[in-house]
Amino acid sequence: MPLQSKLNNSPANEPRLSIIIACYNCEKTLEEAVASVYKQNINIDYDVILVDDASTDSTRTLMDKLAIQYPHIKCFSHEVNLGGGATRNTAVESSASNIFFCLDSDDILYPGTLGNMVEMIIKKKCDGIGISTSITFQGKSQNNVIETTNFGSINNIVPFESLFQKRGQSLCSLYSTFMFTKVAFVMTGGYPTHHGFDTQGFAYRFLSNDLTAYVCPNSVYLHRINYNKSYYMREYESGKLNLNWLFILVEHLYLFSDDVKKLILKFDINSDDNIIETLIYHRNFLADNYRTLIQRNVKQNQINVIKSSDTNNLNPYDALWLAYILLCQNEYNEAKKYFGISENQNIDSWFVKEGLLRCQDGIDGLTIKEIEARSLQRLSLTKRGSKMFILKRIYKKLNRIINKVFR
Numbered sequence: 298m299p300l301q302s303k304l305n306n307s308p309a310n311e312p313r314l315s316i317i318i319a320c321y322n323c324e325k326t327l328e329e330a331v332a333s334v335y336k337q338n339i340n341i342d343y344d345v346i347l348v349d350d351a352s353t354d355s356t357r358t359l360m361d362k363l364a365i366q367y368p369h370i371k372c373f374s375h376e377v378n379l380g381g382g383a384t385r386n387t388a389v390e391s392s393a394s395n396i397f398f399c400l401d402s403d404d405i406l407y408p409g410t411l412g413n414m415v416e417m418i419i420k421k422k423c424d425g426i427g428i429s430t431s432i433t434f435q436g437k438s439q440n441n442v443i444e445t446t447n448f449g450s451i452n453n454i455v456p457f458e459s460l461f462q463k464r465g466q467s468l469c470s471l472y473s474t475f476m477f478t479k480v481a482f483v484m485t486g487g488y489p490t491h492h493g494f495d496t497q498g499f500a501y502r503f504l505s506n507d508l509t510a511y512v513c514p515n516s517v518y519l520h521r522i523n524y525n526k527s528y529y530m531r532e533y534e535s536g537k538l539n540l541n542w543l544f545i546l547v548e549h550l551y552l553f554s555d556d557v558k559k560l561i562l563k564f565d566i567n568s569d570d571n572i573i574e575t576l577i578y579h580r581n582f583l584a585d586n587y588r589t590l591i592q593r594n595v596k597q598n599q600i601n602v603i604k605s606s607d608t609n610n611l612n613p614y615d616a617l618w619l620a621y622i623l624l625c626q627n628e629y630n631e632a633k634k635y636f637g638i639s640e641n642q643n644i645d646s647w648f649v650k651e652g653l654l655r656c657q658d659g660i661d662g663l664t665i666k667e668i669e670a671r672s673l674q675r676l677s678l679t680k681r682g683s684k685m686f687i688l689k690r691i692y693k694k695l696n697r698i699i700n701k702v703f704r
Contacts, residue, residue, distance in 0.1 A: 312419055314343040315394035316411070319384035321350040323402035324359050326521065331363050331370070333405045333519075338412035341419075346392055349374040350384045379666065382488035382495030389482050398476045399496075405439065407432075407517035414476045417513045424481040425503060425510035427455055427470030430517045439519055448473070450512045457504045457591055461577045470512045471500035473520075481508050484593075489548070490665055491625050493532040494541040501545050505552065507593045536678030539566040542573055547648065548625065550618040551599060552590055557582045558614050562646035567679045608634075613642035620652055629659035651675065 316334050320327060327347075334345055347370060349357045357374060364370040373391055375384065385399055396418060398411060414426045431446040432439075449459060449467025459469035474496060484506050489498035503510065532541060546553070546561050553561065557576050564572050576582050584590065590599075603611065603619045620635035633656035639649050651672060658668045 312341050312396055312415070313394040314339060314341055314396045314398065314411070314415060315388070315392040316343065316345045317385055317388040317392075317397060317399045318345065318347050318402050319350060319381055319388065319399070320347055320352060320356050320360060320402050321378070321381075321384070322352045322354045322356060324352075324354045324356050326403040327356065327359055328363065330400055330402050330404060330406075331367060333408075334400065334411075335367065336408040337406060338409050339415060340412060341396075341415055344369045344371055344392070344394065346370075346388045347372050348384045348388045348391075350380070351375050351378040377664075377666070380490060380493070380495070382490040382498070383665075385495065386487045386490065389479070389487065395479045396476060397479070397482065399474045401474070401520075403521045405519040405521070407519060410516045410518065411476075413516050414513045417511060418476055418478070421509075421511050423454075423511055424478050424508040425455075425471070426476040426516075427510055427512040428473055428475065428516040428518045429470070429512055429514050431473050431520055432517060433520045433522055435522055443522065448512055451514050453511065455504065455510045455512060457507075460501060460504060461573070461582075463577055464574075469500065471503060471510060472497055473518060475500075475510065477503065477510075481506075484508065486625075489544070489625065491669070492541045492544040493537055494545060497541075498545045498548070501549055505549055505591050506596065507591050534681050536567065536680050537673075538681070539564065539568065539572045540676070540678065542571070543648070544621075546572070546576070547618065547621050550614060550621075551596075552584055552587045554581055554584050555614070562617075562644065562648050566676070608638055611638055611642075613639045613644045616642070617644060617649060617652075624652060624655060624659075627659060627665075629656045632656045633660070 318327070318330060323330075331345065345367070347360045347363070349360060349372070351374070360372045364372050371391075373387060375387065389397055396415065398414070400406060410428070414428075418426045427448060427450075429448055429451050431448070432442055433444045433446070435441045435443050446468060448470035450456070450470065455469065455471055459467070462468055481503060485499065485502035485508070487499075488495040489502070492498065532538060543561065543564060543566060550558055550561065553576075557579055560576060560579065561572070564575070589595070600619060600622060603615050616635045616638040620632045620639060623632035623635065633653060636649055636652040636656060640653065654675065655668050655672055658671055663671070
């Protein structure tokens with residue numbers, strides 16, 4: 298469908314961009330992030346939406362100062378901390394624009410990047426545009442470069458399969474931040490809010506709905522690390538890396554082969570191994586008909602079919618998948634019913650038991666953040682912040698390699 302047809306919610310049906318910055322305790326970096334927005338050569342109407350996620354430093358005061366200093370800035374805030382996904386969703390839902398780009402509050406846009414991306418999304422009449430290059434720098438200096446990542450599919454459509462790249466293959470551009478339309482946001486349900494990998498989860502939702510994204514050449518994103526710990530590192534050090542990935546995988550459980558469904562649900566979230574790396578090296582990890590299953594509207598049709606099925610004959614994996622979808626939609630009573638079906642059909646997984654407990658917490662009136670906090674207490678995740686843990690992990694990997702070579 299042409300972009301101009303999709304964007305009929307905007308004034309005069311013209312493309313309009315919102316640059317979203319989710320803000321949390323970013324008083325030291327926000328000003329530089331905002332300044333980079335005004336070096337983008339954007340040739341359509343745009344605004345900059347700042348959403349404070351209940352910061353405890355002077356971020357909110359700085360936001361008000363920047364709104365006076367720069368044109369186009371609009372400020373919103375949460376009374377309680379809701380997390381990155383919920384904050385980005387608030388920004389999109391508060392905007393009248395039809396194109397969006399999320400800039401992290403401690404990162405920087407290279408000059409002209411957004412201008413190039415806007416030009417491409419209009420020219421290609423597509424649902425999204427990924428960046429071509431991510432430059433990771435340390436601390437205050439952009440010149441202190443740690444790593445440069447060049448993404449695949451430059452000038453081409455981002456394939457669904459790129460979500461599961463193996464080592465040595467080009468990374469999926471959509472795992473970084475990317476430009477998307479309001480129509481795509483609505484179709485996917487927005488950013489996930491029930492786990493910590495909202496950016497990665499949004500990429501899965503986007504590509505599993507058969508939405509089309511291209512990678513824009515000459516689009517560079519500057520990613521800052523070690524000024525404050527990045528969100529990803531905080532999640533990793535708290536032991537939530539595999540847990541977050543597992544939530545994403547269960548949301549898309551219907552796309553995997555039966556053997557891999559079992560692997561996902563049995564996986565030890567405290568394992569030193571990465572669940573994504575484990576499953577992609579499994580032979581035939583995707584369902585034989587996965588290409589059919591990622592066509593538009595198939596997901597909603599799947600939900601409707603399962604809901605109308607006889608619960609006595611329901612496939613337990615289908616029931617579990619629907620249970621988690623309903624949990625993400627805060628439909629706790631319905632979700633509990635389908636988790637119960639999975640449990641009664643002998644799916645032996647901690648995920649089913651934890652899903653039932655999360656549903657009950659929701660039924661009891663707890664907020665999403667409170668539900669997550671209780672869940673983390675129950676799961677007793679292994680924290681991963683120490684150098685000793687990293688050295689131990691390296692040693693184990695070397696041991697496995699040596700054993701394979703000399704077996």
